[in-house]
Amino acid sequence: MKLDIAVLPGDGVGPEVTAEAVKVLKAIAIQFDHIFTFQNGLVGAAAIDKTGSALPEETLTICKNTDALLFGAIGTPEYDNNPDAKVRPEQGLLGLRKTLDLYANIRPVIAYESLLNKSPLKKENIIGTDISIYRELTSGIYFGEKRLSEDGNIASDLCQYSREEIERIAHLAFKAAQTRKRKLTLIDKANVLESSRLWRKIVKELAPKYADVTLDFMFIDNAAMQLIINPRQFDVILTENMFGDIISDEASVIGGSIGLLASASIGEKHAMFEPIHGAYTKATNKGIANPIASILSAALLLEHFGLFEEAALVREGVDKSLKLHITTPDLNTKYDNISTSKVGDFIEDFI
């Protein structure tokens, strides 16, 4: 297969972890006789510094003309702590999501056997957890109208959803549930929010089409608690943009490290793959960033194009690295000094 892949490393540890994912994809291409090409694009603070924009036209052109995007991370403390900045790194990521209409962000949460002890949660509470989070990614309060009064004393954000926006991702989530444990949980705040009531209403309407799926509802506050108390109760979670952001980061504690969580952002025409951890700038260029989330994002990319055997091999390599403790310091209690690139090298060699 021939695949043109846009690589957008972004900020912080983004470039380091993305380099390892590319390494792994190149090994797969050789092993399975595929042709993968890679084109780098600027995004985030890195792009602002060079071009003044967080998402330069050139990057967008690359993204539109490739089959898939491999994304690193975005954000720096300078921008995070400056509420007045007009140009912000996140505009790069949010701009990509919106322009390419990547409306479904899919985040798998799995309790890896070999890492059960690393989790802050008790082993018996998390063992066997296997959740797939479907987060709406192109609407809600992220993209609703933002206002700041002239005197700068009143600020607002609008959380808006339309029927189409809810339906398209709900269908994906129902279908995913059909291939899994056939349970779908909609997380919302329907006791307070009008937009949540619309979600609940529409998802209820669609349910009869997926009669083999058990549908239930949970308020976000309760869900934030249930995810820790009893994560095994969940199969597929469906939720709006902001709640999905919160719940998926929270869910990372189940796997023992946010450095393991990959995600796919899917639209009708485009698809982007990225680790869910952020730029983690404190770790930049120290060789300590965990590349596994980025490498697993590459596995999701392969699966997206039907390359299941290839993806399975990548996952096997990851499992092996975890079992043999070939991991970065965040997960390693056995060896010191296993660097980001050593982990990538190990998985590359394995392939």
Add this chain to the structure above:
Amino acid sequence: MKLDIAVLPGDGVGPEVTAEAVKVLKAIAIQFDHIFTFQNGLVGAAAIDKTGSALPEETLTICKNTDALLFGAIGTPEYDNNPDAKVRPEQGLLGLRKTLDLYANIRPVIAYESLLNKSPLKKENIIGTDISIYRELTSGIYFGEKRLSEDGNIASDLCQYSREEIERIAHLAFKAAQTRKRKLTLIDKANVLESSRLWRKIVKELAPKYADVTLDFMFIDNAAMQLIINPRQFDVILTENMFGDIISDEASVIGGSIGLLASASIGEKHAMFEPIHGAYTKATNKGIANPIASILSAALLLEHFGLFEEAALVREGVDKSLKLHITTPDLNTKYDNISTSKVGDFIEDFI
């Protein structure tokens, strides 16, 4: 001291747990020679059923003419699962908060020694945790304009904040930090939301007035993770309404049970005290609801009026009941069948 207390039991397990808190307050009154009077008011689904309104005028009059409110819980599955209901139980609770201008919701999160084993989190991760969450309670997306398009296909909620709304609770949170470990963490989503950027800006502006307090900022997604990974890093948390709702329910896992978390909702003129657990209708009238959160709410009420010795005695009673396993089934691994009212009786006797 003479205190007139409005008692609003509400729905689900509300009446049961509130009865125990009243029992305890009566014991305190006798023991310390205070005069506490109690006036019951209807609220929530219970009020809708009898009067058609979730917050009848009569209840509001009682609340306005008493010194403090003891609140139970609100909500029933019938309403939760009916997105089309025009009158909703939550309107009672939200109406009270808004009308009485109870802008600061204070939720203490403590890892009780005797319950460390009950938490889904590993003991070593939570031991020593002592957090005070300051949640803004009368603004944000809860109270911003809600819209539903005529065809019912577009819904929206507005999240709006003004300088005054942020300043008044920020001052309270800074002051609380001064009496504690002098650390304040603002939780927001300033990389995406205009309203969050206003929070960050204003809180930064106030910081020099509280130079002895270390201020830091955390995005809500990261905070949802940090709270589980390393809760001891927090002292006072300050946040807006919706994020506070999520984070405080999530934080309940640290204490081992949401049945332990009390909260105070404070305004300039009024104060309301309530458990943070909801109506938990599945447990209604089974005698299994944990009354401790409600009893600890009564302790917060006593402290609010400077009755520290009295509150300390209530807390001692609670500690004793936990140590001796005189607790409801959610916490009890030793005895079966200790009911809601038995726990209240024990603490009453202790006092």
